[in-house]
Amino acid sequence: MNAVDDKRNQIIEAALKRFSHFGIAKTTMSEVAEDLQLSKANLYYYFPDKFSLIEAIAYRIIDESDTTVEKAFGEAKDTLDLLFRILDMKKAYFEKYYMLTLNLHEMNINEDKWKGLAKNLFQREVDTVSRVFKQGIARHELVTFDVASTSELYVSMMRGLAMFCDRATPLALIDRDELARMFEKQKQAAAIIINGLREKE
Amino acid sequence: MNAVDDKRNQIIEAALKRFSHFGIAKTTMSEVAEDLQLSKANLYYYFPDKFSLIEAIAYRIIDESDTTVEKAFGEAKDTLDLLFRILDMKKAYFEKYYMLTLNLHEMNINEDKWKGLAKNLFQREVDTVSRVFKQGIARHELVTFDVASTSELYVSMMRGLAMFCDRATPLALIDRDELARMFEKQKQAAAIIINGLREKE
DNA sequence: TGTTTGACTTTTTCTAAAATTTGGTCAAAA
């Protein structure tokens, strides 16, 4: 790893620390720079703007979580168990980076950049679910179906469940103490969905 | 029907016309009164506040739609067909009262009153789905399961699908020209869910 | 030549006051 990449990593870590403690909106670029005893101008040498820093952090976390997903693929005994493990992983990350997710909503970075990032993160979730479904089909645990559209459906439903957990009015971000209940509901839903896709013996 | 009820109905109809054309937020009580050539003060003689007028309209529509649901119960050949018919009905209403639903979100009437109404409307949807499920179980089409919690799950997932239809960032209200696609997705989801609850022969 | 910075500009956010609209009330009239 070269010196520039190393510095970029230091910045990402410092920013992540502040972001997940105080939230993205309430953390300034100057503060991140100060934490590393850099000037703000120098920080901008490594990241062209605040958004690209946020973006780098987002992908860092997703990449890290993907290793956990990989482990789950190796350990799970069947498709539903695999989805449950992935949900458990997501719960752990959600709790750990709660402030981060919180502020994703109350930010008003350039609308287009924001949507682009959200779309990519959504797609990566869909891709993971696609892999799960494909494996289930290959093992003759699930019937054959349109994996791409069904994966999208699955992720959309899970996100919807997160917004409408125990409430009639949608909430951008669920309270911290409702997280456990929300994930229970998601598991319940996953069980029904997988059952609906299962091959009859 | 007495004179007061008759007047209240006239007001509801006039208000509904304006609300579904311009939206709730951008319709003033004075305008509704003018349409009927009443004074604003007189309008307030029949409805104590704007919210109670909105509420009356909401229940009027739901009650009306319930007769369509009733018909669907009589005509549907099985559980999934019944859910499809209910979704078709909802689509028709959604299109008809599009501006109305739109403004439900961007209003900021007293938070508590609002949540109360939203909760009731949500519950009525859940109750309808409960009836569907119970009938399916009674006819041995579906396995036995916790109807109450599963109905809630069903409605939450459907609402979630509405917000995340073809997009990664939630949208309070979907575009008019995406409605058809959204309802297709909801049908797709309903099919999987019902399949997951189906009794094996 | 790649990195760093102080000083600078620009953009966004915050605040508070004024103006305007709209929801809601009431005594009196019909």
Added chain:
DNA sequence: TTTTGACCAAATTTTAGAAAAAGTCAAACA
């Protein structure tokens, strides 16, 4: 009992100025 004009109060919008934060750049540094 129903209706209304005149009124009040609460919420929304507008505006303008101050403050804060994002982002830039020429010069210095190593």
